[in-house]
Amino acid sequence: MMVMKKKACMAFLIRKLLPFVLVLAVLENHQVGARFVVEKGSITVLSPLDMRSKKDGAIGNFGVPDYGASMLGSVLYPDKGSNGCAAFEGDKPFKSKFPRPTILLLDRGECYFALKVWNGQQAGAAAVLVADSIDEPLITMDSPEESTDSDGYVEKIGIPSALIEKSFGDSLKQALEKKEDVVIRLDWRESVPHPDQRVEYEFWTNSNDECGIRCDEQMNFVKSFKGHAQILERGGYTQFTPHYITWYCPQAFILSNQCKSQCINNGRYCAPDPDREFGVGYEGKDVVLENLRQLCVHRVANVSNRSWVWWDYVTDFHIRCSMKEKKYDKKCAEDVLKSLSKYYSMVFLFGTFYSNSVSNGNNPIESDLPIDDIEKCMGDPKADVENEVLKTEQLLQVGRGSRGDVTILPTLVINNIQYRGKLDRTAVLKAICAGFKETSDPPICLSGDIETNECAEHNGGCWQDLQSNITACKDTFRGRVCECPAVKGVQYRGDGYTSCVAYGSARCSINNGGCWSETRDEVTFSACSESLLSGCSCPNGFRGNGQKCEDINECKDHLACQCDGCSCKNTWGSYECKCKGNLLYIKEQDACIERNGSRFSWFLTFLILAAVAGAGIAGYIFYKYRLRSYMDSEIMAIMSQYMPLDNNHNNRVQTEAEPLRQGSV
Known part of the structure; x- marks a missing residue:
């Protein structure tokens, strides 16, 4: 009984500790504890003269810091609602009426940092400074991860913000109370170091697409920034490396079902359960395996100087193999790799990138993505040994030099400095461009924005009907999207990568609905029928699958x-x-x-017909004669009553005289 009670208590303890079973690998490898580095921008007070000085401000982890640039503005401290937790009254009351923009000063406390900045932006401020309420080292203002308060506004914040020390905030307030014009410069020009002509940056991400706001944020960034990233990498201007945070299972829990479902390699590499409900849907180890596959895609591609392939694979995997559609598995991943291999083979065959590789001094590009090499890189997830790739990831999570430990997702690191601000395409591009040494900026940094047409190169690897010139490739700034089109009222359905099929009653009007059709001697037969909304069926007299029919x-x-x-x-x-x-x-x-x-x-038939004809004629004559006689008698009777005839009178005289003639004889 005592043993049973102990087992029950242990099981209860495990259930209670489930949320804490997995531990960030950085804590295991970093003996002195996690080290978080606050990224700062300089703040210079220009007016009044007696306050001239340079201070630090901790860059907010939301909004858009203007990396590589600076902002000059006048400080304003509101009379009411100085904590900025409620919307300010009026229509943009802090919008500057002078050439200098307004930099709003607010107090810390009462609500989220992000909400303060949002209310400031809505009121017309060009930037927001938040003064700390206690004397302490600067911290990084972060946005709330899971909160209904954050819904709708965090992603809309487009102005920069920073946290300043309490003493600096107090001195600004005192000068404003004296009605002095306080002018400051927010400077991000040196926030990103630029040691040489190449920028090295890394992106800490996750393949899980069911972890809420942060997962959506990082995947939206990957899709939107892909075009910029590939241009920078193909030109040799940057060196990009993806990374994935790894957890581990404590020794005491390795044999538990929870760690077995979340970890590979005997508890060494883990990820939290995607839906936080064990035994339902996908497991944490599924996420670890896909993270590992994405790392190996980058490693294998990098061997042939194609590190930019990672952006294509991750984007297509997210579209085609999402957890929501129950396609997050090895088979779908390999289908994506095969599609990309086919696309790159076509590009290599036609020499599209060969000239680029030669001009950059690189080796010619291989024509495919070898799945076997990727599988070899991934190793055996069931083996009780270290995985070289994932072990390296755990070591890299530890901060070194000016970079702090990586403990949250997503994290972008540029020239060994953690990027602050939301993952906005233009903002990140500006931050990367700020990392180039002066006069070594690539053209993309000088143009401000760029539009690429990936569909122009072999249709972007998407489905295409060459006969009717219909394609599933749509070019956007984020890169190409493979999506079945709608043409002349006919909707195509399919995955957009390997197939698109016309659907609807009008589908036969475009390339015969993709069905078989053939004409011989001016006679045409078709396997497309408007009575069918989809599919092809060989007509009568033919057999086949509708795509091909034979007599x-x-x-x-x-x-x-x-x-x-x-x-x-x-x-x-x-x-x-x-x-x-x-x-x-x-x-x-x-x-x-x-x-x-x-x-x-024939003779008998003739006689019968003649008899019938004779009877008909006789009947007609008899009918006509009787009718004529009947009509004549009727007319005579009528006329005798009204008009006596002479022959009747003569007949009467002769009758009376007859006895006389008889008597005389």
């Missing part, structure tokens, strides 16, 4: 002309049957009948 030989297959005395001849799409002699073939009954009758039957 059925009804004569050879004994499908027609089975009647006695019939002869069969096959035709394209049909057949012809003939009967012996003078017989006539009836297709519906598959039978032969006499084409001409006997002479007797």
Whole structure:
């Protein structure tokens, strides 16, 4: 009984400690504890003269710091609502009426840092300084990870912000109370070091797409920044390296079901359960394996000087293999790799990048992404040994030199300095450009923005119908998107990468709906029917899958002309049957009948027809005569009543005289 109680207590303890079972590997490898470096920008007070000095400000981890530039503005401290936790009254009350923009000074406390900056931006401020409420070293203002308060505004913050020390904030407030014009310069020109002509930057991310706001933020950044990143890498201006944070399972929990489901290599490398519910959906080890695969894609591609391939793979994997659609697995990952290999093979075949590689001094590009090499790089996840790739990732999480430990996702590191601010395409590009040595800026940094047309190069690896010139490739600033199109009212459906199929009643009007069609001797047969909304079906007289149809030989297959005395001849799409002699073939009954009758039957038929005709004529004559006689008698009767005739009078006289003639005789 005591043993059972101990086991029950241990099980209860494990359940209670589930959220804390996995430990960041950085804590294991860094004996003195985690080291967080606060990234700073300089703040110079220009007016009043007695306050001239240079101070530090901790750059906020949201909004858009203007890396490589500076901002000159007048400081304003609000009379009401100095903590900035509520919206300020009026229509942009802090919008500057002078050439200098307004830099709003607010107090720390009562609400999130991000909310203060958002309310300041809505009120017309060009930047926000938050004065600390206690005397302490500067900290980094971060945005809330999981809060309904943050929904809708954190991503909309487009102004810079910084936290300043309490003593500096107090001195600014005192000068403003005296009605002095306080002018300061926020300077980010030296926030990113630029030691040489190449910028090295790394991105700490995660393949999990079910971890909420932060996962959405990092994937949106990857898709939007891909075009810039590939231009910089192909030109040799930058060296990019992706990284993935790894957890480990404490020795006491290695044999627990929780660690087995979240870890590989006997608890050495783990990731939290994506939906935080064990036994349901995907497990943490699924995330670790895909993180490892993405690392190996970069390693294998980098061997042939194609590090930029990582951006294509991660973007396509996120679109095609999401957890929400239950496609987050090895098979889908390999399908993506095969699609990209096919695309790169076409590019290599036509020499699109060969000239670039030669001009950059690189070796010619290989024509595919070898899946076997990627699998070899990943190693055996079930082995009780260290994984070289993931072990390296754990060591790199530890901060060195001017860079702090990497403990949150996503994290961008530029020239060994952690980037602050939201992952905005233009803001990050400016930060990277700030890392170049003067006069060594690449053209992309001088143009400010750039548009690339990836669809122009072999259709971006997307589906295409060459006959009708219809493509699933759509070019955006983020890069190409493979999405089945809608053309002339006909919607195409499919994954956009390997297939798109026309759908709807009008689909046959465009390239015959993608179905088989052939014309011979001005007769056309088609496998596309408007009565079907999708799919192809061979017409009668043909067999096949609708994409290819062949004529059925009804004569050879004994499908027609089975009647006695019939002869069969096959035709394209049909057949012809003939009967012996003078017989006539009836297709519906598959039978032969006499084409001409006997002479007797014809003579008998003639007699019958003649008799019928004679009877008809006689009837007509008899009918006409009787009608005429009847009409004459009726007319005579009527006329005798109203108009006496002479012959009637003569008849009466002669009758009276007759006795006289008789008597005289």
